[in-house]
Amino acid sequence: MKSYNSIHGRLFMIFLFSMLGLLLIVSLVYYQRATEQIRDKVSVVAEKNISQTAGLFDLMLKGYDGVTKSLNSNNELMRLLHAQPTAASVAAVNMEHRITDILGVVFYSRNDIVGIHVITDQGTVFSFDRSIRTETMGYVGQPWYSELKQSTGEMKWLGVYPQSLMSSDIDRPVFAFGRQLFDLSSLKPIGLVLIEADASAILSALSNASLAPGSSVMIRGADGKEIIRTKAVKEDMNIIPPDWPGDIKPNTVAVREWNQALVTAARINIAHWTVIGVTPDRELKLEVKETQQFLLTVIIVLVLVATIVATFVSRSFSYPFKRLIQQMKQVELGNFNGKVHVDSYDELNVLVGSFNRMVYQMDELIERIKLASISEKNAQLQALQSQVNPHFLFNTLDMIYWMLDERENDRLGKVILALSQIFRYSSDWEEASRVKLRTELDQLQHYLTIIETRVGGRVQTVIEVEERWLDAEVPKMILQPIVENAVKYGLEPLSRQGILKVYSRQTEDRLEIVVQDNGLGIDEEALSQLSRLLAGTPMLELDPEETNMRRGIGLLNVHRRIRLMYGDHYGIRVESVRNVGTTVIVSFPIPEKEELEA
Secondary structure (H helix, E strand, O other), rough: OOHOOOOOHHHHHHHHHHHHHHHHHHHHHHHHHHHHHHHHHHHHHHHHHHHHHHHHHHHHHHHHHHHHHHHHOOHHHHHHHHOOOOOOOOOHHHHHHHHHHHHHHOOOOOOEEEEEEEEEOOOOOEEEEEOOOOOOOOOOOOOHHHHHOOOOOOOEEEEEEOOOOOOOOOOOEEEEEEEEEOOOOOOOOEEEEEEEEEEHHHHHHHHHHHOOOEEEEEEOOOOOOOEOOOOOOOHHHOOOOOOOOOOOOOOOOEEOOOOOOEEHHHHHHHOEEEEEEEEEEHHHHHHHHHHHHHHHHHHHHHHHHHHHHHHHHHHHHHHHHHHHHHHHHHHHHOOOOOOOOOOOOHHHHHHHHHHHHHHHHHHHHHHHHHHHHHHHHHHHHHHHHOOOHHHHHHHHHHHHHHHHHOOOHHHOOOOOOOOHHHHHHHOOOOOEEEEEEHHHHHHHHHHHHHHHHHHHEEEEEEEEEEEHOOOEEEEOHHHHHHHHHHHHHOOOOOOOEEEEEEEEEEOOOEEEEEEEOOOOOOOOOHHHHHHHHHOOOOOOOHHHHHHOHHHHHHHHHHHHHHHHOOOOOEEEEEEEEEEEOOEEEEEEEEEEEEEHOO
């Protein structure tokens, strides 16, 4: 609806509907005329196809009839069949070889013959077929055998069967036909011949009458029974009455339309069969597909032309408004850097000028707010950084005092040197609040020198950080408060050897530094309170009444600094089991490759 209300939309729709109305009228007239012509043409083709198919079957059946006649007129075959030597004699074996040789000559004279079987009046069977010889199937009492026995020498077209009637291992459709064999001298029957041809030859000839993939073609016998069809689906054939087309003349074609289908029929004279073809209207409509495609192509081309013309005409009216709307959408998405440049109607120029001034003023206001926010965050960061626990300095000075009293000057020198390095590192915040992980670990080593001296070897420290992470940048002074908590609250009160381990690991998209000890651990209530504070740490002041444990202040300090620098997805996570130990996991984003190579 919005598109229609625009200038471009209205011009486009008026032009498009005008072209489509004219195109619709022309297309309907053209389509109707083309459909009538195509249907007339299809009817002529259907009549021609069915007539040619009937003629093709006449020739094919005449060829099959000639095969049976050649066997009946073979004097040597008739003589051999008339003579009936003892079954177990050498003469019987020789006679069988000679008969099969004769049958083999006829068998190989055609490529479509599957088997030739001669059955004498005494019940002897001679066969030559495309099978590995197996026992002959029973035939006495079979309908086809009775039909051949009742014949008086004329050809019997038995029809199509799903498998051979005589050979048990020929499991494919065959077209069977045969006749009685007569002794030409006495004119008495001496047996019968059954010939089986490949049914695919019949189907191939029958498919010539199909006009389309959905066409159905079948052959009916003189008694109206179906002999063979091209398709197993019978819906199309069911529309044809059993007595249609009746007695039609040779070489003529019957054409009729039934239930939205074109039906044609022709007579196969030699067998008194009728070949019937059915083509549904849905298949005939496929013939007009080219016409439909042509009309569709014309419609698409005209619509494209109309679109181009309407766009060209309306562009001069709608372009300035589109530019202004696009820039407004950019401002809506937060982009205040763009500026609309339009030289159009006076009213539009005033509107564009006011818009540009408004965007400029909004950009200045946002910049001022951003600077104020950054200043506030830096103040928060510096306030947090200044909260480094002073207890460490107090404890160290106290230790120096007792060492002086004991006059252990060598140990005192190491402690004072380590303390000097720590003061220098912790007091220099002007250059940057981030350092290399390598530098942070060096600082931690100075701190551990003091710790190991203070606890007298009761704490063993292990640092295992992968070399590839040493150049990663991390917030300054994040490890010392964590290690200090571990020593003071977890390891120092122990009556056994304490172990403090610092190592690195990569988990999904983050780098983690793990500080692990085997100290006293944290009781369940205190751990739950600390975890709650870490999960919802306020970004400003820490309320001292929110926790009753001093160890949480140092961890919250580090946690806040990490979140200020990297976001809420990173920070500190604490895991602890009472009298087993505590694990503090510090997570950062994985540093970029350029950062590690810098």
